[in-house]
Amino acid sequence: MPQLTASLPGIRGKDYRFVVYGGRVYVVYTVKLPNGRRVLMSWRVDKGDYKAFGIEPGKLQKISKNQFQNLNFFGDVSEITGGEPGEHPFQKYLRKLRELHGNVSWLSDREFMSVMLMGFVEQWSDAELRQRLSRTRWYQSRTNAQRTWELELSKAEKRNAINTWSERMVDALEELYGPAFSLQEAGIDSTDLKKSAEAIASGKWGDPTEGFEIWLGQERDKAEKVEGSAAWISLQTELEEQRAFMNRPEDMFEQLRQDAMMWLGPAAVPSTEILQSWSERLVSGVASEADWQQWIQQQAQSLYPFLGPNETWQDRASAYKRIVEETWGMPITWDDPILGRIGEGGEALSYDEFTKLARQDDRFWQGPVAREEGFDLFNYLNQVFQGVGV
Numbered sequence: 001m002p003q004l005t006a007s008l009p010g011i012r013g014k015d016y017r018f019v020v021y022g023g024r025v026y027v028v029y030t031v032k033l034p035n036g037r038r039v040l041m042s043w044r045v046d047k048g049d050y051k052a053f054g055i056e057p058g059k060l061q062k063i064s065k066n067q068f069q070n071l072n073f074f075g076d077v078s079e080i081t082g083g084e085p086g087e088h089p090f091q092k093y094l095r096k097l098r099e100l101h102g103n104v105s106w107l108s109d110r111e112f113m114s115v116m117l118m119g120f121v122e123q124w125s126d127a128e129l130r131q132r133l134s135r136t137r138w139y140q141s142r143t144n145a146q147r148t149w150e151l152e153l154s155k156a157e158k159r160n161a162i163n164t165w166s167e168r169m170v171d172a173l174e175e176l177y178g179p180a181f182s183l184q185e186a187g188i189d190s191t192d193l194k195k196s197a198e199a200i201a202s203g204k205w206g207d208p209t210e211g212f213e214i215w216l217g218q219e220r221d222k223a224e225k226v227e228g229s230a231a232w233i234s235l236q237t238e239l240e241e242q243r244a245f246m247n248r249p250e251d252m253f254e255q256l257r258q259d260a261m262m263w264l265g266p267a268a269v270p271s272t273e274i275l276q277s278w279s280e281r282l283v284s285g286v287a288s289e290a291d292w293q294q295w296i297q298q299q300a301q302s303l304y305p306f307l308g309p310n311e312t313w314q315d316r317a318s319a320y321k322r323i324v325e326e327t328w329g330m331p332i333t334w335d336d337p338i339l340g341r342i343g344e345g346g347e348a349l350s351y352d353e354f355t356k357l358a359r360q361d362d363r364f365w366q367g368p369v370a371r372e373e374g375f376d377l378f379n380y381l382n383q384v385f386q387g388v389g390v
Contacts, residue, residue: 025045162198172216196215316348
């Protein structure tokens with residue numbers, strides 16, 4: 001090992017001291033933890049560096065085994081030399097760790113590392129350490145994917161994850177541009193592709209699957225503008241199909257009727273004249289799909305003020321439909337009159353109220369559920385009376 005020429009941070013005798021244990025020399029620093037406790041941190045000095053540090057082993061304090069165990073050994077002295085002269089040795093140590101672990105951000109976070117150090121020194125259990133780390137700003141400002149990336153994965157695992165996403169991204173680009181495409185033709189630099197793959201794998205853009213979809217959406221938009229690409233051809237085909245559909249008023253009318261049934265319920269579907277008018281306006285280009293959606297949603301809010309934003313009548317009615325079918329023991333259609341009573345009084349009935357309403361209907365008493373309940377009641381009463389007579 002080459003001799004070190006850089007001096008240690010701080011002043012000897014004040015900020016640090018040398019001790020001997022088992023024939024080895026250690027440099028010892030005192031560090032104050034956030035909880036006020038002072039702890040000792042030590043690094044081993046190689047024999048070849050004694051001269052550089054002005055060390056004479058025979059003149060140094062020898063310590064016992066118990067004293068050595070309190071030193072909290074962190075490694076070789078080379079890990080705390082170099083850098084800024086006034087930099088604390090523990091900061092130098094963390095910098096070396098950051099380089100070793102790919103410059104992960106938690107090693108630069110003072111609060112997070114303070115908790116880690118306290119846990120190490122005070123020998124917290126894994127569960128206690130995780131619980132305390134979860135309170136830090138670093139932990140709470142990151143998603144599960146980001147924390148897993150920085151805290152749990154090794155450099156090799158990260159590299160493999162980036163390569164896996166890179167391969168998937170290239171496959172996706174091939175689908176967007178065609179099998180004969182090249183990154184250059186797509187206007188994509190291989191370095192930028194790797195950076196995007198790392199952003200996806202590390203959770204920078206959310207869950208990796210969601211991050212991939214974000215990236216894919218952006219690349220699809222680009223590819224659709226490149227004439228002759230697979231994405232461009234697919235888009236043109238889709239637009240042609242839309243134009244063909246828009247040119248068939250009868251198909252448009254039926255689509256609007258289905259939309260209206262979903263948003264307003266069968267009992268409140270607009271008249272044929274209104275739907276026909278909308279069909280003609282959409283086909284001719286006088287109105288847009290957005291105009292129709294805005295109008296039909298306004299109708300839904302007016303008829304059913306209890307609906308949430310973007311909630312259709314059918315969304316709300318589905319739970320009530322299931323209640324009826326389970327209560328009656330038979331399926332019903334969306335246009336069954338009982339579903340029209342969901343919003344009596346301008347507010348949606350509670351599930352309990354609606355269940356009572358369903359049980360008051362004649363069809364409940366004619367159904368299998370009522371008959372089964374009747375037999376159960378008969379058997380129960382029969383058992384009670386038999387018991388009384390004994």
